[in-house]
Amino acid sequence: MQTSLFADAIFWVLAALAVFSGWRVFRTDSMVRASFFLLASFIAVGAIMLLLAAVYLGLAMLFMMAVEMMVMALFMVMFMMNPAGLNPMVMVHQHRLSIVAGGLAFAVLGALALFVEFPDRPLPAGLDPVASLGREMLGDSMLVFESAGIVLLATMIGVVVMSSHRGRFGAADQGSLPPGLEPGGVPAGPQPDAEGSGGHHHHCH
Amino acid sequence: MMAWAAMVLTFLALAVGGYAVAVADRLIAGACGWPHQGNAWLAPLARGAWLYRQDANVTEAPDRPAWRLAPALYLALAALGLALVPWSPTLVVADLATGVVLWGSLEALATVAIFLHGWSANAPLALIGGYRYVALGLSYILVSMFVLIGVVLPAESLKFSQVVAAQEELWNVVRQPLGLPLFLIVGLGLTFWGPLNLADSTDLAGGTASEVSGPPRLVWEIARVAMLVAFSGIAATAFLGGWLGPWLPGPLWLALKMLAVLLALAWLGRVLPRLAPERCVTLMWVVLLPLSFVDLIWAGLEAL
Numbered sequence: 489m490q491t492s493l494f495a496d497a498i499f500w501v502l503a504a505l506a507v508f509s510g511w512r513v514f515r516t517d518s519m520v521r522a523s524f525f526l527l528a529s530f531i532a533v534g535a536i537m538l539l540l541a542a543v544y545l546g547l548a549m550l551f552m553m554a555v556e557m558m559v560m561a562l563f564m565v566m567f568m569m570n571p572a573g574l575n576p577m578v579m580v581h582q583h584r585l586s587i588v589a590g591g592l593a594f595a596v597l598g599a600l601a602l603f604v605e606f607p608d609r610p611l612p613a614g615l616d617p618v619a620s621l622g623r624e625m626l627g628d629s630m631l632v633f634e635s636a637g638i639v640l641l642a643t644m645i646g647v648v649v650m651s652s653h654r655g656r657f658g659a660a661d662q663g664s665l666p667p668g669l670e671p672g673g674v675p676a677g678p679q680p681d682a683e684g685s686g687g688h689h690h691h692c693h
Numbered sequence: 694m695m696a697w698a699a700m701v702l703t704f705l706a707l708a709v710g711g712y713a714v715a716v717a718d719r720l721i722a723g724a725c726g727w728p729h730q731g732n733a734w735l736a737p738l739a740r741g742a743w744l745y746r747q748d749a750n751v752t753e754a755p756d757r758p759a760w761r762l763a764p765a766l767y768l769a770l771a772a773l774g775l776a777l778v779p780w781s782p783t784l785v786v787a788d789l790a791t792g793v794v795l796w797g798s799l800e801a802l803a804t805v806a807i808f809l810h811g812w813s814a815n816a817p818l819a820l821i822g823g824y825r826y827v828a829l830g831l832s833y834i835l836v837s838m839f840v841l842i843g844v845v846l847p848a849e850s851l852k853f854s855q856v857v858a859a860q861e862e863l864w865n866v867v868r869q870p871l872g873l874p875l876f877l878i879v880g881l882g883l884t885f886w887g888p889l890n891l892a893d894s895t896d897l898a899g900g901t902a903s904e905v906s907g908p909p910r911l912v913w914e915i916a917r918v919a920m921l922v923a924f925s926g927i928a929a930t931a932f933l934g935g936w937l938g939p940w941l942p943g944p945l946w947l948a949l950k951m952l953a954v955l956l957a958l959a960w961l962g963r964v965l966p967r968l969a970p971e972r973c974v975t976l977m978w979v980v981l982l983p984l985s986f987v988d989l990i991w992a993g994l995e996a997l
Binding site for chain 2: 547554
């Protein structure tokens with residue numbers, strides 16, 4: 489199969505974009521920015537997969553990573569108590585370990601890229617990658633694929649039920665008590681019964 | 694050659710369709726006796742020119758590249774979406790083997806663009822608008838994907854041209870009666886239009902766009918109507934038989950159907966009551982998502 493100059497040029501642009509935005513993930517100072525730089529890197533890789541005729545997997549990369557990075561950014565902001573993720577903060581930690589791990593991974597992958605004999609198998613003319621992927625996933629691998637799917641679905645439903653505002657015993661934010669300041673102690677904060685039975689002008693004194 | 698013609702047609706549709714939405718919205722408001730300013734045909738142009746001549750507001754310490762790029766990104770997603778729509782069996786910019794999947798990815802990436810628009814201004818109301826859209830966007834994407842899988846089933850292909858070809862005998866709007874109504878509601882959500890405008894709503898003083906003025910605001914408003922146009926193209930292709938129709942040439946039929954969808958959306962946007970965001974999430978997950986499952990089962994049984 490002839491590779492056109494145009495496809496080559498697009499490949500190099502995308503590869504540069506993937507590497508550049510991957511590098512920016514660690515050099516930027518905000519979790520939200522880091523997530524979206526990672527997303528940009530993944531999008532570039534997904535587009536390279538499109539060039540490699542993986543029409544379904546390349547796009548799957550796009551929609552999965554878009555939602556995933558969005559959710560990741562939100563959760564990081566929530567857990568790190570960094571208002572809106574706009575406060576500057578360092579995106580790297582455990583410097584020595586990271587440098588060693590990164591160097592090793594780069595050496596191994598680089599060696600693989602340089603020394604492995606890649607098979608030269610051009611696509612057969614009549615290949616339909618989407619249909620063959622579908623046959624693979626819903627043929628021999630059906631059991632694995634479907635059980636993973638059911639587990640993920642059950643997890644999703646479980647999370648939604650557990651985090652839902654509405655519960656069997658009423659709304660989640662009514663009647664719930666904060667934990668005590670010491671184990672088993674009196675709940676922290678204002679007591680709900682004082683508010684509930686006290687009437688309208690109770691808070692005045 | 695065909696691809697170039699289709700590309701010109703796509704850009705033309707984005708421009709004309711966007712203008713048509715703006716005019717239709719004002720005409721409907723006028724017909725119903727609601728307040729709107731000036732001549733419906735000139736007001737959109739006047740507003741565009743006015744926005745263009747205003748200064749671009751700057752907040753304290755925004756993420757400037759993201760803030761300026763987000764409207765352009767949203768507009769690019771709309772253009773990509775419309776590029777998937779086939780104007781005739783051969784007149785199409787990109788008839789991908791996985792076109793329906795790409796449209797799903799665009800919906801997901803739109804969430805990122807809208808969030809970025811609200812987040813990067815570094816202002817509270819814009820941020821709340823962005824978060825709101827993320828909370829709601831997931832349910833829009835789910836409903837839309839289930840409805841589109843229903844459309845893909847009879848076509849046995851993820852290609853939009855095949856989806857149209859499979860409607861030769863019967864359009865999907867009849868074959869799967871739940872599909873189009875669900876998809877239209879998703880469209881209002883995706884472009885946060887009318888009752889589902891919760892990201893840029895007035896209770897947040899404009900939400901993600903509350904701090905944006907001047908040319909960036911103009912791009913953002915153009916991008917929103919462009920997304921509505923792209924959405925109408927996908928809806929016309931998936932449910933109304935795309936280019937199919939007697940007497941007239943295919944592209945004209947598609948344009949008419951898109952216009953019909955746009956008018957329906959503009960009308961719905963004006964007459965439906967506005968929902969509180971919490972109740973909107975409940976509506977999406979408790980009513981619309983199960984309905985989309987019913988639609989999918991319907992489509993599956995019919996395809997058997």
